[in-house]
Amino acid sequence: MVNTIKSEEITEIIKQQIEKYKPKLELNEIGYVIQVGDGIARIFGLHSVMSAELVEFPNNVYGMVMNLEQDSVSCILFGEDKLIKEGDIVKRTKKIIEIPVGEQLIGRVINPIGIPLDNNGKIYTDQTRPIEVIAPGVVERQQVKVPLQTGIKAIDSMIPIGRGQRELIIGDRQIGKTAICIDTIINQKDQNVICIYVAIGQKQSSIAQVIKTLRDYGAFEYTIVVCASASEPASLQYIAPYSGCTIGEYFMWKGKDVLCIYDDLSKHAQAYRQISLLLRRPAGREAYPGDVFYLHSRLLERAVKLSDENGGGSLTALPVIETQAGDISAYIPTNVISITDGQIYLETDLFYRGIRPAVNPGLSVSRVGGNAQIKAMKQVAGKLRLDLAQYNELAAFAQLSGELDKTSQKQLHRGERMIEILKQDQYCPLKVWQQIIIIFAGVNGLIDDLMVQDIKMFEINLYKFIKEKYPDIIDEINKEKYLSDDLQKRLTEIIQEFKKLFLSNKKET
Amino acid sequence: MKNYNQIRKYSTSLFKTILEKKINFDDVKNQLNFILNNLNDDLKIILEHPAIEIDKKEELIKNIFKNKIIEELMNFIVLLSVKKKLNLLKDIVNFFDQITSEFLNIEKIVVKSAFELDIKQKEKLEKMFENILNKKTNVDYIIDKKLICGIMINIRDKILENSIKTRLTQFKNNIIINWQL
Numbered sequence: 001m002v003n004t005i006k007s008e009e010i011t012e013i014i015k016q017q018i019e020k021y022k023p024k025l026e027l028n029e030i031g032y033v034i035q036v037g038d039g040i041a042r043i044f045g046l047h048s049v050m051s052a053e054l055v056e057f058p059n060n061v062y063g064m065v066m067n068l069e070q071d072s073v074s075c076i077l078f079g080e081d082k083l084i085k086e087g088d089i090v091k092r093t094k095k096i097i098e099i100p101v102g103e104q105l106i107g108r109v110i111n112p113i114g115i116p117l118d119n120n121g122k123i124y125t126d127q128t129r130p131i132e133v134i135a136p137g138v139v140e141r142q143q144v145k146v147p148l149q150t151g152i153k154a155i156d157s158m159i160p161i162g163r164g165q166r167e168l169i170i171g172d173r174q175i176g177k178t179a180i181c182i183d184t185i186i187n188q189k190d191q192n193v194i195c196i197y198v199a200i201g202q203k204q205s206s207i208a209q210v211i212k213t214l215r216d217y218g219a220f221e222y223t224i225v226v227c228a229s230a231s232e233p234a235s236l237q238y239i240a241p242y243s244g245c246t247i248g249e250y251f252m253w254k255g256k257d258v259l260c261i262y263d264d265l266s267k268h269a270q271a272y273r274q275i276s277l278l279l280r281r282p283a284g285r286e287a288y289p290g291d292v293f294y295l296h297s298r299l300l301e302r303a304v305k306l307s308d309e310n311g312g313g314s315l316t317a318l319p320v321i322e323t324q325a326g327d328i329s330a331y332i333p334t335n336v337i338s339i340t341d342g343q344i345y346l347e348t349d350l351f352y353r354g355i356r357p358a359v360n361p362g363l364s365v366s367r368v369g370g371n372a373q374i375k376a377m378k379q380v381a382g383k384l385r386l387d388l389a390q391y392n393e394l395a396a397f398a399q400l401s402g403e404l405d406k407t408s409q410k411q412l413h414r415g416e417r418m419i420e421i422l423k424q425d426q427y428c429p430l431k432v433w434q435q436i437i438i439i440f441a442g443v444n445g446l447i448d449d450l451m452v453q454d455i456k457m458f459e460i461n462l463y464k465f466i467k468e469k470y471p472d473i474i475d476e477i478n479k480e481k482y483l484s485d486d487l488q489k490r491l492t493e494i495i496q497e498f499k500k501l502f503l504s505n506k507k508e509t
Numbered sequence: 510m511k512n513y514n515q516i517r518k519y520s521t522s523l524f525k526t527i528l529e530k531k532i533n534f535d536d537v538k539n540q541l542n543f544i545l546n547n548l549n550d551d552l553k554i555i556l557e558h559p560a561i562e563i564d565k566k567e568e569l570i571k572n573i574f575k576n577k578i579i580e581e582l583m584n585f586i587v588l589l590s591v592k593k594k595l596n597l598l599k600d601i602v603n604f605f606d607q608i609t610s611e612f613l614n615i616e617k618i619v620v621k622s623a624f625e626l627d628i629k630q631k632e633k634l635e636k637m638f639e640n641i642l643n644k645k646t647n648v649d650y651i652i653d654k655k656l657i658c659g660i661m662i663n664i665r666d667k668i669l670e671n672s673i674k675t676r677l678t679q680f681k682n683n684i685i686i687n688w689q690l
Contacts, residue, residue: 017684026670026679030663034513044513045666071513089668 151429162372164305171346201267391415
């Protein structure tokens, strides 16, 4: 239903406001623009301005104070610098830069200062929050203990992510970093998690693609997209992740779980480098300024699992970093690796060998996620990691020597099937029970006698089979979250029963 | 004021010289304004031309301003022409004005109004300023029709607005905010 407002109503409201309006004398502190260009303005005056304060230029352009110097103040502009000229008056607002927050933002696409970019009208919120806040302290937190399911087998089993964790997704361009993020968002359906996707310095076309995918999979009902594309000024790209985090914190302090994806922080560092160089701050390694570590650490420190007294909400951060030719020892990647609680390392080689998601289990870790994993998953996944590590070692060796002993051959055989199990299509996140069952089948050698190319078909049909014939197994896994000996025995029987069916069906066709 | 630091340095040096030689500030100010009025673009081009020797430039300046300005200012202009900073002269004069006012404990105030204020109003304003600031004041009156009606007072980095223009903008913002709520 479309809400229509009669013109008399509007007149009435305006009339009321005119009656209520009281003029007040305005005393403003002002400064004058000395220099403007490249999205930076230098201002003379504004003697008592605060750092990171919002200042108002003519023509509705706003800026944020970055440098406080002896005679002048430098600030970054959030609008067009062409509208400002030398000598213009700049007014203080006496507010640290803040953005509107609230439930109304859900399902919207906004820019980093809260202006909607979709065609769904204005966003009316009654609350704002400053974008730069100090992260909650130790007292306000508790340990990460609830899992955040990505729905991706390779990640949920080997590199589990907990709510309140910061897990870096790192890899070269075009090998599925964003795909993992999108899958994770799609998998949060009905999980009571608010997702925030912050796009920094990306092409508008790829952002549009992401938004479309999220809409198609019904994920937009619980998602907010904060968009600072490559065409946006560096100032907006710089504040984008902080804005996204601020919106997330609003929900977190209300006791909700939030997932925040910063895609990607290498572009963010570049935007900040541009600003810093224009502000004439001294350049350091790779021309990044000295505080580029603090830039990311203060952002990622804001990912927390709050204690129960504080509502128990959480903010999980998934920062993305793009490497150049797999070099994880560059400046920004090492910084962010050391800040986060683990990383998911994607490898080009694996990607082109058809192993997708191209997660390298050797270099990927999750430092706190293990606590958050459910017991059943721990039971099956512990062996998986070991099997894979042994396989990788052997596979490298097997290329050199022709003949192998029986145990080694068996290990190779098992490894190939494990790798096959961990392959997964895009936009097909799996439920926890599905992951547990297939990994259980793999590590216990129940699919060793299947051909590698049949495994995918087997997997899909196994899920269907169990869902139709043994739904009680699903309930039990979901409820108990533990594979008792009894359950393991039953599961083995069911899988073997289905295997017989599968193999006989295959023979017929 | 792109070259704020240069402007500051030149005008402070000029101020210090004038102070040391104990020359009357008002005379200097008048003479500086005189130079500013007579220094047209053609003259600037000649004075900053790299092919013309410094001696010739000096001679030219002396011929033009002889007996009209003091020697220190003459030297200052020559220096500016050698350093190719004549285009900064206007800003230097303004800054010099600021420094002297500060030194003499005079506050410079700009009053903008939509209509010309009468003498009584001006006197009243100036008296009020002196009472509040406890200083001598030097008030510039500017007429700005854009204000529609009312007054805008600018003291140092503070601005006091009470005009129809600001009230209308306030009013507009007020309606927008209330409408959103």
